[in-house]
Each structure stands twice: as C-alpha cells, then as structure tokens.
Amino acid sequence: GGKDRRSGLILTIPLCLEQTSMDELSVTLDYLLSIPSEKCKARGFTVIVDGRKSQWNVVKTVVLMLQNVVPAEVSLVCVVKPDEFWDKKVTHFCFWKEKDRLGFEVILVSANKLTRYIEPCQLTEDFGGTLTYDHMDWLNKRLVFEKFTKESTSLLDELALINNGSDKGTQQERERSIDLNFLPSVDPETVLQTGHELLSELQQRRFNGSDGGVSWSPMDDELLAQPQVMKLLDSLREQYTRYQEVCRQRSKRTQLEEIQQKVMQVVNWLEGPGSEQLRTQWGIGDSIRASQALQQKHEEIESQHSEWFAVYVELNQQIAALLNAGDEEDLVELKALQQQLSDVCYRQASQLEFRQNLLQAALEFHSVAQDLSQQLDGLLGMLCVDVAPADGASIQQTLKLLEEKLKSVDLGLQGLREKGQSLLDQISNQASWAYGKDVTIENKENVDHIQGVMEDMQLRKQRCEDMVDVRRLKMLQMVQLFKCEEDAAQAVEWLSELLDALLKTHIRLGDDAQETKVLLEKHRKFVDVAQSTYDYGRQLLQATVVLCQSLRCTSRSSGDTLPRLNRVWKQFTVTSEERVHRLETAVAFHLNAEKILQECPDQPEAFNEMEQFDEIEAVGKSLLDRLTVPVVYPDGSEQYFGSPSDMASAAEHIREKMKLVSLKKQQLRQPEATTPES
Numbered sequence: 001g002g003k004d005r006r007s008g009l010i011l012t013i014p015l016c017l018e019q020t021s022m023d024e025l026s027v028t029l030d031y032l033l034s035i036p037s038e039k040c041k042a043r044g045f046t047v048i049v050d051g052r053k054s055q056w057n058v059v060k061t062v063v064l065m066l067q068n069v070v071p072a073e074v075s076l077v078c079v080v081k082p083d084e085f086w087d088k089k090v091t092h093f094c095f096w097k098e099k100d101r102l103g104f105e106v107i108l109v110s111a112n113k114l115t116r117y118i119e120p121c122q123l124t125e126d127f128g129g130t131l132t133y134d135h136m137d138w139l140n141k142r143l144v145f146e147k148f149t150k151e152s153t154s155l156l157d158e159l160a161l162i163n164n165g166s167d168k169g170t171q172q173e174r175e176r177s178i179d180l181n182f183l184p185s186v187d188p189e190t191v192l193q194t195g196h197e198l199l200s201e202l203q204q205r206r207f208n209g210s211d212g213g214v215s216w217s218p219m220d221d222e223l224l225a226q227p228q229v230m231k232l233l234d235s236l237r238e239q240y241t242r243y244q245e246v247c248r249q250r251s252k253r254t255q256l257e258e259i260q261q262k263v264m265q266v267v268n269w270l271e272g273p274g275s276e277q278l279r280t281q282w283g284i285g286d287s288i289r290a291s292q293a294l295q296q297k298h299e300e301i302e303s304q305h306s307e308w309f310a311v312y313v314e315l316n317q318q319i320a321a322l323l324n325a326g327d328e329e330d331l332v333e334l335k336a337l338q339q340q341l342s343d344v345c346y347r348q349a350s351q352l353e354f355r356q357n358l359l360q361a362a363l364e365f366h367s368v369a370q371d372l373s374q375q376l377d378g379l380l381g382m383l384c385v386d387v388a389p390a391d392g393a394s395i396q397q398t399l400k401l402l403e404e405k406l407k408s409v410d411l412g413l414q415g416l417r418e419k420g421q422s423l424l425d426q427i428s429n430q431a432s433w434a435y436g437k438d439v440t441i442e443n444k445e446n447v448d449h450i451q452g453v454m455e456d457m458q459l460r461k462q463r464c465e466d467m468v469d470v471r472r473l474k475m476l477q478m479v480q481l482f483k484c485e486e487d488a489a490q491a492v493e494w495l496s497e498l499l500d501a502l503l504k505t506h507i508r509l510g511d512d513a514q515e516t517k518v519l520l521e522k523h524r525k526f527v528d529v530a531q532s533t534y535d536y537g538r539q540l541l542q543a544t545v546v547l548c549q550s551l552r553c554t555s556r557s558s559g560d561t562l563p564r565l566n567r568v569w570k571q572f573t574v575t576s577e578e579r580v581h582r583l584e585t586a587v588a589f590h591l592n593a594e595k596i597l598q599e600c601p602d603q604p605e606a607f608n609e610m611e612q613f614d615e616i617e618a619v620g621k622s623l624l625d626r627l628t629v630p631v632v633y634p635d636g637s638e639q640y641f642g643s644p645s646d647m648a649s650a651a652e653h654i655r656e657k658m659k660l661v662s663l664k665k666q667q668l669r670q671p672e673a674t675t676p677e678s
Contacts, residue, residue: 002122002131004046008075009036010122011047013062015054022065029069035142044075046118048127052082052111063106074104078117080127081108144198145229151191152232158184159239163246188240195233202226256322256333262315263341266308270348274308277301278351284362284423284446288370291363298359302352312345358426365419369453372412376460379405383467395482399475406468413461420454474551481547484540488561491537492568498530499572503631506579507642509623509650513590520583527576534569541565571633578631579641585626586654589619593657596664613665620658627651 002010011032013025033041047066051059059079066074109117114127123129162184203226281298285291319338323331382402427443427450506523510516541562593616627647630638641647 002118002124002129002133004076004118004122006043006075008044008046009040010118011045012050012124013047014050014126015058015062017053020054020058020062022061025062026065026069029066033069033073041073045073047074047077048114048118049077049079050126051079067103076117077104077106078114079106079108080111080114083110141198141201144194148191148194148198148229149232151186152195152236155184155186155188155191156232156235156239159188159236159243163239163242184243188236188243192233192236192240195229195236199226199229199233202229252322255318259315259318259322260333260337262311263337266311266315266341267344269308270305270344274301274305274348275351277304278355281355282446284358284427284449285366286449288363288366291359291366295356295359295363298352298355302356305348305352309345309349312341315341354426358423361419361423361426365416365423365450365453368412368416368419369457372409372416372457373460375405375409375412376457376464379409379464380460380467383464383471395475395479399472399479402468402471402475406465409461409464413457416454416457420450423450477547477551481544481551484544484547485561488537488540488544488565491533491540492561492565494533495530495537495565495568495572498526498533499568499575502526502572502575502579503639503641505642507646507650509582509586509653510590511653513587513594516583516586516590520580520587523576523579523583530569530572530576534565534572537561537565567635571639574633575631575639582623582626585619585623589616589623589654590657592616592619593661597660613661616661617658620654620661623654624651627654 004010011029013029033045049059049062063077063079066077107117111127114123115129118127118129120129122131124131124133278301281294281301283294285294316338319334319341322334323338379402382405424447427446506519506526508519510519592612596612596616627641627650630640632638
C-alpha cells in the first residue's frame with residue numbers, strides 16, 4: 001500500500017532463515033504484479049528485499065530473479081542488510097557491475113537509513129515507518145475479492161446465457177433454452193451480498209485516520225479495484241433482474257401448466273372413475289342393515305371424492321391468485337379452466353348429495369317400517385295370548401293398553417306413509433342426468449319395494465284391527481262378567497248385613513198393640529228390601545251364566561256365590577218368619593190385654609167368662625217361651641235375637657202387662673166371693 005517518491009508502488013519481499021523456494025517466490029511475484037493497473041505499473045516499482053534474516057546468496061538470487069519477473073517495472077531495489085553484513089566490497093562491486101545488465105539500481109541499506117529513499121509514512125513499522133498495514137487483513141480481503149470476481153464473472157456468463165436464451169423467437173425455443181440453463185451454478189443473492197459487503201468494506205477503508213490526520217491509501221482504488229467491484233455489481237444486478245423476470249415468467253408458465261394438468265386430472269377422475277362409482281350405486285336396500293351398508297359404501301365413495309375436492313379447492317385458490325395478478329394474456333385461459341373445474345365439481349357434489357339424501361331417506365323409511373313391524377308383532381302377540389285377568393280392573397288396564405298399542409300402530413303407519421311418500425318423491429326426481437344413464441328400471445324396483453312394504457304394513461294393521469275388535473268385545477263382556485260377579489257378591493254381603501241387622505237390632509216387641517203393629521209394618525218393608533236384594537243377586541248370577549256361556553268359560557258364581565246367596569236368604573227367611581210370628585203373637589197379646597184392662601169394672605157381666613183371662617195368660621206365656629228359644633236354620637245352626645239383656649228387657653214388658661191382667665182378674669173375682677155371704 002505504500003508508494004515511493006515517484007508515486008510508484010512499493011513491493012516488499014521478506015526473507016527468512018529457512019530455505020526460500022524461488023519457484024514459489026516467482027509465482028507470488030507474478031500474482032502480486034498482476035494486481036495493479038497498467039497505469040500504476042507504468043510508474044514503476046520500488047522493491048524492498050528484507051535480507052536481515054537471510055544469507056547473501058539468497059538475496060543475490062532474489063535480486064537476479066527480479067530481472068526475469070519484473071525487469072521493466074522495477075526502478076529501484078533496496079536490499080535491507082543486517083547490522084553485521086557480508087563483505088561490503090564484494091557485494092557492492094557485484095551489484096554495481098550488474099547494473100546495466102539488470103536494468104534497475106540496487107542499493108544496500110540499513111533499515112534505519114531506508115528513509116533516505118522512501119518517506120517514513122510509506123514504510124511499515126518493520127522498517128521504522130508509520131504506515132499501518134495488516135498483511136492477514138489484506139490477504140483475507142484479497143481472497144474475498146478474488147472469490148467474488150471469479151463467481152460474479154462466471155455468474156454473469158451463466159445469467160447472460162439464460163437471459164439471451166429467453167429472448168429467442170419462438171416459445172418452444174425459449175423454453176428449451178431456459179430448461180437447459182435454467183439454474184445458475186451459484187446463488188445470485190449470495191454473490192450480490194458478498195459483493196455489497198466487500199464494497200462496503202472497501203469504501204470504509206478509503207480514508208484511514210492516523211494521529212488525528214488524514215492520509216490517503218491507494219490500496220482500495222488501485223490494488224483492490226473498487227471500481228471493478230462496483231462494475232461487477234452493476235452488471236450482476238442488471239442480469240439478475242432480467243433473470244428474475246425470466247424465472248417469474250417461467251414460473252408463471254410452469255404454474256399455469258401444472259394447474260392445467262391438475263385440473264384435467266380432477267376433471268378426468270370425476271367424469272371417469274368417480275362417475276362410474278355413482279353409476280353402480282342405485283339401490284336403496286330392503287332393510288336397515290342393507291341401507292346402512294349402502295351408506296357405508298357411499299361414505300367410502302365420498303371419502304375418495306373429498307380428496308379430489310380438496311385438490312379442487314387448492315386449484316381454485318391458485319387460479320384466483322393468478323387472476324388477481326392481472327396478467328391479461330392468461331386471463332381467458334385461467335377463467336376457462338376455473339369454469340370447467342367448478343362445473344364438474346359442483347355437478348359431482350350435487351350427485352353425491354342427492355345420493356346421500358336418498359340413502360338417508362331410505363334408512364329412515366326402513367327404520368320406521370321396522371319399528372312399525374315390531375309394534376304389530378307385539379300387538380299380535382298380545383292378541384294371540386288368551387285373556388285370563390284376575391279382576392275387572394286388570395281387564396280395563398289390559399284394554400287400555402290394547403287401545404294405546406293400536407293408536408301407536410296408527411301413528412306408526414301414518415309416519416311410514418309420510419316417509420315412503422317422501423322417498424318416492426325423491427326417487428321420482430332422480431332423472432337420467434344424475435348418473436349419466438337411464439335409471440327407470442332401477443327406480444321401478446325401488447318404487448315397487450317401497451309400495452310393497454307400505455301395503456304389507458297396511459294389511460297387517462287391518463288384521464290386527466279386526467282382532468282388536470273381537471278382543472275388545474270379549475274383554476268388555478269379561479268386564480261385565482266381573483261386574484256382575486262383584487255385584488252379586490255385594491248382594492250377598494248386603495243380604496248378610498240385613499240378616500245381621502234383623503238379629504241384632506229388630507228385637508223390640510212394642511209396649512202396646514199400636515206400637516207392635518208399627519213394628520210389624522216396618523218389618524214387612526224390611527223384608528221387601530231383603531227380597532229385592534235377593535232378586536237382584538239372582539238376576540246378576542243369571543247374567544253371569546249367560547256371559548260365561550258366551551265367553552265359553554266356567555262361572556265362579558255357580559259354585560260359590562249362588563250357594564252363599566241361597567243360604568243367606570234361607571237364613572233370613574227363617575229369621576224373618578220367626579220375627580213375624582213373635583210380632584203377631586205380641587199384637588194378639590196386647591190387643592186382648594188392653595181390651596180387658598180398658599173394660600169398666602162396673603160391668604161385671606163382661607167378665608163372666610174367665611176363659612179370656614186364661615187365653616191371655618196362655619198367649620203371654622207362649623210369647624215369653626218364644627223369646628227364650630233360638631232361631632234354628634235349615635243347616636242345624638242356631639241364632640238368638642239380640643243379646644240376653646235385650647231379650648230380658650222385652651220379656652219384662654210382657655210380664656208387667658201379664659201382672660196387670662192377673663190383678664184385673666183378681667179384682668173381678670173378689671165381688672163374686674162376697675155375693676154369697678151377703
């Protein structure tokens with residue numbers, strides 16, 4: 001980087017103690033001398049041969065070698081000698097003797113006297129100068145520069161070949177040229193970045209500050225060729241810009257071709273294998289399992305279509321992006337591709353959706369048909385089982401359940417008709433365009449199946465309704481039978497209660513004839529009630545016999561209720577007759593007793609006959625005896641009226657009245673006794 005007083009470049013050759021290879025040194029010098037420009041070379045070189053650590057013969061060989069390497073450019077060779085140098089006379093004489101032949105001046109000088117020929121600011125610190133120089137830094141920068149120069153030059157050639165190839169006449173020639181040389185050997189971005197970094201570094205080193213002053217270093221302009229870097233960068237940017245445009249056009253064309261290829265792949269598959277898959281699927285199945293199998297098959301078909309539909313979405317987005325880019329030359333082609341792709345995909349999607357809806361409707365139809373069939377089976381099973389209820393309430397519950405099942409069947413059949421009609425409507429809308437073929441035959445099979453299912457369910461439902469009507473009549477008769485049996489049993493209970501009331505509460509015989517007659521009349525009415533109850537029970541039991549004959553079953557009343565009714569009625573009849581006999585006897589007793597007791601004592605002729613008193617006493621005794629005797633039933637059992645205290649009370653009234661009659665009799669006898677004495 002230093003210069004001599006003539007502005008010539010300074011070339012420093014440091015020699016060392018080790019053996020110096022002249023070949024390597026020659027190559028190094030050739031390389032270094034190739035760096036400066038021709039203008040710089042014309043000013044000549046000052047060569048500093050540092051021989052302080054070498055031998056004289058080596059120094060001499062180096063100096064002589066300069067004649068062959070740079071004879072015209074060398075103007076001065078300064079050999080820096082060591083403090084203890086070789087023989088001065090020999091050395092001085094040799095270089096002086098060879099001056100004309102060498103073509104340049106050679107001087108031997110100590111390091112501290114080198115400033116006589118070169119300014120200190122142009123010498124490095126090794127020679128007592130102040131020039132700042134870092135050889136490794138210079139070497140690294142030089143390597144970067146040369147690498148950049150080599151790569152950029154090669155890259156420029158490649159880019160020029162690519163760009164020039166894209167300017168050829170026909171489209172096929174352009175594509176063929178681009179295909180052959182499309183990718184550069186190095187990354188243009190990397191080379192440009194390297195060049196910019198190198199240029200930035202060179203521009204920062206143009207002026208080096210030293211001790212507050214400014215000293216100009218010619219290294220960047222003349223040795224590292226900053227203008228060359230700038231020129232290469234400009235050329236690279238220009239060619240790279242053209243290359244990017246070529247790549248963009250190629251990428252756009254490639255993308256368009258890929259899109260066109262993918263569009264045709266999607267269209268060909270949807271119109272080919274995809275449509276063929278749908279053509280083979282036309283049935284709706286004859287059961288839930290068959291419909292589900294068809295649905296599963298359709299889901300597999302949809303899954304395959306979904307993959308192509310995903311490609312369609314991606315292609316549509318890519319086409320939309322290209323349309324937004326606004327390249328007019330491709331707009332028509334892109335729109336045509338987009339329209340073709342959309343038409344095919346939407347048509348296929350519509351067919352898939354139609355098929356899915358049809359299968360779903362078929363599944364719902366078969367599901368409703370199966371539910372209805374199960375309901376009919378359950379209803380038929382219920383009708384086939386013989387009715388053996390325990391009571392009328394269970395029959396009513398069974399009848400209610402039967403009506404509910406029949407109503408559920410009606411609703412199920414109505415739902416089946418609605419589902420079937422909806423399915424038929426969908427099938428009727430299935431035109432030939434749906435799968436690309438005539439589907440009349442297949443539709444007829446589906447229609448016949450649907451109508452057959454609905455007709456079969458209607459017939460089964462009608463048979464069940466007829467059986468329900470018969471079962472309803474039978475169950476209503478059974479309800480009536482149980483009601484009659486219950487009412488007949490109730491009649492027996494009522495008659496038993498009347499008998500119990502007769503024995504326990506119908507005890508009084510009356511205090512006089514009038515009261516006894518009233519009691520007798522009440523008893524007759526009481527007997528009429530019991531008779532009505534008995535007749536009602538008999539009628540109910542006769543009705544049960546008729547119903548049992550109609551139902552062809554054995555009546556439980558004939559073996560249980562009827563004997564109980566007859567037994568209770570016989571007991572009531574015997575008890576009632578006993579009650580009537582006692583009341584009638586009491587009436588006769590009270591009438592005769594009251595007649596005697598009410599007769600005037602002044603008319604003794606009325607009592608001439610004592611037979612009346614005897615008759616009254618006999619009736620009274622007979623009545624008292626009757627009160628102590630129990631009622632004997634036909635089966636031999638006995639039953640008393642009321643409690644003993646009740647009977648004692650009734651007998652006491654009779655005895656009191658008998659005492660009155662007896663007293664009356666005595667009174668009438670006393671006058672008879674006194675008449676003879678008088």
